[in-house]
Amino acid sequence: MTDPRGNLNEEQRRAVEHGDGPLLISAGPGSGKTRVIAHRIALRLAGGEVAPDRLLAITFTNRAATEMKSRVQGLIGGDSVLHIGTFHWACNAILRRYGTEHISRSFRLLSPSEARVVLRDITAHYPAGERGRLPAAVSALKNGATLADATRRYRLDPDILSAVRAAYDGKLRTLNALDLDDLVVQTAGLLARDEAIRERCRSAHDEVLIDEFQDTNPIQQTLIELLTPPLRTVVAVGDANQAIYGWRQADSRSVKRFLDVFPDATVIRLDRSYRSSKRILRVASSLISHNGEHIAGDLRTTNPAGERPICYAADDERDEAEWVACEVESLVGQGIEPGGIAVLYRLNVQSRSIEEAMLRHRIPYHVVGARRFYERPVVRRAIAYLHLSRGDDEASAALIASAVRGIGPRSMERIREQASTCGASLIDVMASPVPGISRTAARGLADVSAAVYVLRGLRSRPLMDLVNASIARVVSELESNAEIEQEAAVEDLGELRSLVVEMGPRATLPDLLDRVSLGTHEVSRNGVSLMTLHAAKGLEFPAVFITGVEEGLLPHRRSIDRDADVEEERRLCYVGMTRAMRRLFLSYAHARLLSGNNSIGHPSRFIGEVTAELMTMRASPKRQARPRLTSAAVGDAVTHPRWRNGVVRNVEGSGRDTLVTVEFETGTRRLQLCHAPLIRRQGGGADVPAS
Numbered sequence: 001m002t003d004p005r006g007n008l009n010e011e012q013r014r015a016v017e018h019g020d021g022p023l024l025i026s027a028g029p030g031s032g033k034t035r036v037i038a039h040r041i042a043l044r045l046a047g048g049e050v051a052p053d054r055l056l057a058i059t060f061t062n063r064a065a066t067e068m069k070s071r072v073q074g075l076i077g078g079d080s081v082l083h084i085g086t087f088h089w090a091c092n093a094i095l096r097r098y099g100t101e102h103i104s105r106s107f108r109l110l111s112p113s114e115a116r117v118v119l120r121d122i123t124a125h126y127p128a129g130e131r132g133r134l135p136a137a138v139s140a141l142k143n144g145a146t147l148a149d150a151t152r153r154y155r156l157d158p159d160i161l162s163a164v165r166a167a168y169d170g171k172l173r174t175l176n177a178l179d180l181d182d183l184v185v186q187t188a189g190l191l192a193r194d195e196a197i198r199e200r201c202r203s204a205h206d207e208v209l210i211d212e213f214q215d216t217n218p219i220q221q222t223l224i225e226l227l228t229p230p231l232r233t234v235v236a237v238g239d240a241n242q243a244i245y246g247w248r249q250a251d252s253r254s255v256k257r258f259l260d261v262f263p264d265a266t267v268i269r270l271d272r273s274y275r276s277s278k279r280i281l282r283v284a285s286s287l288i289s290h291n292g293e294h295i296a297g298d299l300r301t302t303n304p305a306g307e308r309p310i311c312y313a314a315d316d317e318r319d320e321a322e323w324v325a326c327e328v329e330s331l332v333g334q335g336i337e338p339g340g341i342a343v344l345y346r347l348n349v350q351s352r353s354i355e356e357a358m359l360r361h362r363i364p365y366h367v368v369g370a371r372r373f374y375e376r377p378v379v380r381r382a383i384a385y386l387h388l389s390r391g392d393d394e395a396s397a398a399l400i401a402s403a404v405r406g407i408g409p410r411s412m413e414r415i416r417e418q419a420s421t422c423g424a425s426l427i428d429v430m431a432s433p434v435p436g437i438s439r440t441a442a443r444g445l446a447d448v449s450a451a452v453y454v455l456r457g458l459r460s461r462p463l464m465d466l467v468n469a470s471i472a473r474v475v476s477e478l479e480s481n482a483e484i485e486q487e488a489a490v491e492d493l494g495e496l497r498s499l500v501v502e503m504g505p506r507a508t509l510p511d512l513l514d515r516v517s518l519g520t521h522e523v524s525r526n527g528v529s530l531m532t533l534h535a536a537k538g539l540e541f542p543a544v545f546i547t548g549v550e551e552g553l554l555p556h557r558r559s560i561d562r563d564a565d566v567e568e569e570r571r572l573c574y575v576g577m578t579r580a581m582r583r584l585f586l587s588y589a590h591a592r593l594l595s596g597n598n599s600i601g602h603p604s605r606f607i608g609e610v611t612a613e614l615m616t617m618r619a620s621p622k623r624q625a626r627p628r629l630t631s632a633a634v635g636d637a638v639t640h641p642r643w644r645n646g647v648v649r650n651v652e653g654s655g656r657d658t659l660v661t662v663e664f665e666t667g668t669r670r671l672q673l674c675h676a677p678l679i680r681r682q683g684g685g686a687d688v689p690a691s
Contacts, residue, residue, distance in 0.1 A: 008035075008036075008039065009032075009272055011268055011269065011270050011271070011272065012032055012035070012036050012039075012270060014268050015036050015040060015268045015270070016036060016039045016040045016043055017043065018040075018235075018266060018268070019049070020206075020207075020231040020232075020233045021231065021232060021233060021264070021265075021266065022232055022233070022234050022235075022236075022258075022262035022264065022265035022266070023233075023234075023235045023236070023265060023266050023268070024213075024235075024236050024255065024258055024259065024262075024265050024266070024267045024268070025235065025236070025237040025238075025268050025270065026238070026239060026240070026255070026267065026268070026269040026270065027237055027238065027239050027270040028239055028241070028269075028270060028271050028273060028299045029239065029242065029273060029275065029276070029284075029299070029575070029578035029579075030273040030274050030275025030276055030299075030301075030540065030578065031270035031271065031272055031273055031274070031299070032270065032274060033211075033237060033239075033270065034067065034068070034071065034211075035071075036237070036270065037057070037068060037209065037211060037237055038068060038071035038072050038075060039075065040209075040235070041055060041057060041068075041072045041082075041209070042072050042075035042076045044207065045072075045076055045080065046075075046076055049206075050206045050207050051206075052080040052081055052082055052083075053081055053083060054204070054205050054206045054207070055082075055083060055205065055206065055207045055209070056083045056090065056205045056207070056208045056209070056227070057082075057083065057084040057085075057208075057209040057210075057211070058085070058086065058087055058090055058208070058209070058210045058211065058224075059084070059085070059086055059211045059212070060086060060087070060211070060212050060215055061086065062085075062086060062089075064211060064212075064538075065084050065085045065086060065089070068084050068211070069082050069084050072084070083205075087183075087184055087220055087223070088180055088183050088184070090187075091183040091184050091186075091187035091223070092109065092183055094187050094190070094191075094201060095107070095178070095183065095186060095187055095190070098190060098194075098197050100186050100189070100190050101193075102173045103173065103176060103177075103178060103186065104176060106176070107176050107177060107178050108175065108176060108177040108178075109177070109178055109179075109180075109183070110172075110177050110178065110179045110180075112179075112180065115135075115179040115180075116135055118168065118171055118172070118175075118177075119134065119135050119138065119164075119168055122164060122167050122168055122171060123164060126160070130156060130160065132478075132487065133154040133155065133156060134154075134156065134160075134161070134164050136154060137150045137151070137153070137154040137156055137161050138161070138164060138165050138168055139181050140153065140154070140249055141161070141165055142165075142181035142182065142185050142219075143181060143184075143185075143217045143218075143219055143248065143249035144217045144218030144219045144249050144251070145249050147161065147162065153247075184219050184220060184223060185219055187223060188219055188222050188223040188226060191223070191226040191227070192222070192226060198226055201226075201227055202226075202227060202228060202229055202230065203229070203230060205227070205229050206229050206230075206231065206233060207229060207233040207234075207235065208224065208227055208228070208229060208233070208234050208235070209234075209235040209237065210224060210234075210235070210236050210237065210238075211237050211238070212237070212238050213236035213237055213238035213254055213255070213258065214238040214239055214240050214242060214243040214250070214252070214254055214255060215238070215243065215245050215248075215250045215254075216250060216251065216254050217248065217249040217250050217251055218249070218251055219249075221251065221254060221257055221258075224236075225261055232262065234262065236255075236258050238254075238255070240252065240254075240255045241288050241291070241571055241574060242537070242571060242574070242575050243568065243571055244533075244534060244537065244568060244571050244572045244575055245534075246564075246565070246568045252564070252567070252568065252571075271298075271299050271300055272299070272300055272301065272302075273299045273300070273301045273303070273578075274301070274303070275301075275303075275540050275578070275581050276299075276301065276303065276578060276580055276581055277301070277303050277304055277305060277306025277307070277581070277582055278301060278303060278304070278305040278306060279305050279306050279307065279308050279309060279614065280306065280309060280577065280578070280580050280581075280582075280584045281298070281299045281300075281301055281578075282298075282611075282614050283309050283577060283584065283610050283614045283615060284299070284574050284577040284578050285298040285299060286609070286610045286611045286614055287570060287573060287574055287577065287606055287609055287610050288570065288571065288574045290570060290609045291567045291570055291571065292563075292567065306582055306583075307582070307583055308614070308615060308616045309577075309580075309583075309584040309585065309586065309614070309615045309616070310584075310585050310586070310615065310616045310617075310618060311549075311585075311586040311587070311588075311607060311615045311616070311617050311618070312585065312586070312587040312588075312618045312619075312620070313587075313588060313589075313590065313603070313617070313618065313619040313620060314587055314588065314589040314590070314620050315589065315590055315591065315620045315622040315677075316589050316590065316591045316592060316593065316642070317350075317353045317548075317589050317591075317592045317593060317594065318353055318357075318502070319589065319620050319622055320353070320547055320548075320587050320588075320589045321353040321354045321356065321357035321547075322357050323587065323620070324343055324354060324357060324545050324547065324585075324587070325354075325357040325358055325360065325361040325363060326361075327545070327585060328341055328343075328358075328361075328363055328528060328545075329361060329363065331543050331583065332363075336542050336543055336582075336583075337526075338363060338364050338365070338526065338527045338528045339526045339527065339528075339529070340541055340542040340543060341528045341529070341541060341542070341543045341544075341545075342528070342529040342530075342531065342536060342539070342541040342543070342544050342545070342579060343365075343528060343529070343530050343531075343545045343547060344531060344532065344533050344536050344544060344545065344546045344547065344576045344579070345530075345531075345532060345533070345546075345547050345548050346532065346533060346548055346553050346554045346556060346572075347488075347491065347532065347548075347553070347556075348370045348488060348491075348492070348532055349488070349491040349492055349494075349495050349594060349595055350547065350548055350553075350594065351367060351370075351372070351373055351530050352373040352495050352498070352499070354530060354547065355367070355372060355373055355530065358527075358528065358530075363527065363528060364526065364527025364528065365527040365528040365529070365530055366527055366528075366529065366530070367530045367531065368529050368530065368531035368535055369531050369532065369535035370531075370532075370535075373492070373495070374516055376489075376492050377489075378474055378478065378489040378492055378493055379492050379493065379495075379496065380399065381399065381400065381403070381474045381477070382467075382470045382471055382473075382474045382493055382496055383396075383496075383513070383516055384396035384397075384399045384400050385400065385451070385452065385455055385470040385473055385474070386455075386466065386467070386470050386509060386512070386513065387513065388400070388427060388452045388455065389452065389455035389456050389458070389459060389466060389470070389509070390459070390509055390510075390513070394416075394426055397425075397426040397427055397430070398412055398426070400448050401415070401426075401430065401445060401448060403477065404441055404444035404445055404448065405440065405441065405444060406437070406438050406440055406441030406444070407437070407441050407444070407445065411434075411436070411437050411441065414434055414435065414436045414437060415429055415430065415434055415437075415445075418434050418435075427448075427449050427452050427453075428449070430445035430446065430448055430449040431445075431446055431449040431450070432446070451473050454469065455469055455470060455473075459509070462505070463500055463507055463508060463509060463512060464497070464500050464501075464666075466509060467496055467497060467500050467512070468497070470496075471493045471494075471496060471497070474493060475490060475493065478490070490595075491595045492595075493595075494594075494595030494596035494597065495594070495595050495596065496596075497595070497596025498593045498594060498595065498596050499512070499515065500512065501593055501596070501598075501642070501643075501666060502593065502642070503515065504644070504666075505644065505665045505666050529541070533546070533554075533572050533573070533575060533576045534572070536575065536576060536579050537575055539579055540579055540580075540581055541579055541580065541581065542580075542581045542582045542583065543580065543581075543582060543583035543584075543585075544576065544577070544579050544580035544583070544584055544585070545585045545586075545587065546573065546576045546577065546584075546585070546586050546587070547587050548587070548588065548589070548592070549573070549586050549587065549588045549603065549604045549606060549607055550588045550589065550592070550601045550602060550603060550604050551601075551602045551603070551604055551605065552599070552602075553592075553604075554569060554572070554573055554604050554606065555569035555570070555604065555605070555606070556569060569606075570606060570609075573604075573606050586607065586615070588601055588603045588604060588607065589601045590675060591642075591675070591676075591677075593642075598669060600671070600672050600675045600676070628673075628674060628675075628676070628677065628678070629673055629676075629678050629679070629680065630673070630674075631658070631673075632648050632651055632658070632660050632673060632678070633648065633651065634648055634649065634650060634651060635647065635648060636648040636680055637680065637681040638662060638678045638679065638680055638681060639678070639679050639680075639681050640662070640664065640669075640676070640677060640678055641677055643662075643664035643665070643666045643667075643669060644664060644665045644666065645664070645665055645681065646662040646663055646664035646665070646669075647662065647663050648660050648661070648662055649661045649662065649663050649668070657672075658672070658673040658674070659671065659672055659673065660673050660676070660678075662678070
């Protein structure tokens, strides 16, 4: 057996050797948290202080539980039965043994998609917008959010949310079913109500250990308190500075609550980072120091100082993506493998421009935690409708038809046979009943066929009209789909509009479909990792890019009105920074086209909060070389590099606050003059560059 005390620093050793009684391990990023947990469990088991079946370790993911088991087994050897798993795993075991007042022990556990189907039936009569937000709001209530907070966050009427929650719970009782949220809620309720069962569960373990404690929500924290063993050996491991799941009701004050419940707890801070260079840690510490509730004390390391982090001011999202790709090529030339590089962003929808830059530069990449942009289901459906508007396409028709309730492989084969017999296209056949297909399915197919005929009638219109009609069709289908996160799907569909704007007013449907095809090549799983900042939690890379560090993106626009939400966004940026081992890059754009919407970008407050001398600031050559107008008048003929030629129709304000409304070939835009790269066209007055 490996010595569990071996190769540990002083703080780690104290945490591993701590005996009975409550313990809080505050573990900064890269400080060896998982190592400490595994060595502590191994030492407790090896010394006989705790029997293998009397130590309960709770994690947040099955992957983390598997890794923890593997590490402990590697230290102690043998095949001991270890009680290591997720909150859901632990609660499922308790409820299967004891049941609840309303649900028998043989309850059916619903998957998330099954639970959404039940909710969809309950909310079918509500408007589409409310219907799409209700599942997340109901989950928030179950996980400890107040009715006021849930209705504010999801923009719902409190009476509607309360009624839907009650109807949903009633339906689950009728089905003798629980969803994943219910596992924790019902277990906490059972232990709070039944003293005998509570004492049995408490006495079943000598130690309860919780990993990533900062991510617990109020219900989970209550559950942990109810499971406190007789000797009160509860070990909480986490980092308040990495609490980034408030939207899942994780309580950033969880560490404070732990100390309130266990005022005699021993607190050990792991502040020695083995991951990041000194300069990266200085930037991250400088940022997080602006949070009122951050844990005082900077991370320290014996790692080299390393390169100074770089912040790049891009002209727009294409310029930003091109810069990232060029820097990646440079890093690879310096010996960093593509698999050691991560590009992070706040929203999945930001990946499109980055993916296309990677393809242009032939850099292998993969998207973590989501599909590549052109492979996302709603994007594929919109593109399929565009293919069908051009003419019959069997693959596209089959993709669209497969989503119609009642249509499977056998039904599609019948449709193909009918088309072959009649010498007609699949879309034409779908317009009429097909033998062997139910009436409900036939109505769905006829609806698809009618939608395609409408799109074909728009082929002579501008490409944007056709794309908008395709998007509208898919959005209407989303309203009855319980398995798709609708807000993210609508953002992805909007990004198709961005693509059309980017291609310019002369782009045709074949041009667009060719562009899409070029974006769907196979990519290497060992390439550059593209992912959201949330998905990067727990990972590390030699080089990290954080893109879109702008007001409205990071911090997100939904967070800027509440200090607590801004602090969480700051922690999210901190998490992204501390994924980097040797190189860190930040970037923002002065203009961004995202989900079909143009906006003027402003650098995030987080960039300004980092001590200036800690980062190297760079600006795009396009920004440096491009002149700006300092004045404009109604009727001026102007040119914009993206939106082409236009005419000024209105002028508001003065100086740096001047706003101009310009009618371009691609549509009307309202721009802030000092930021917009406008140039007067010949005949519209002399160009007036910014001073």
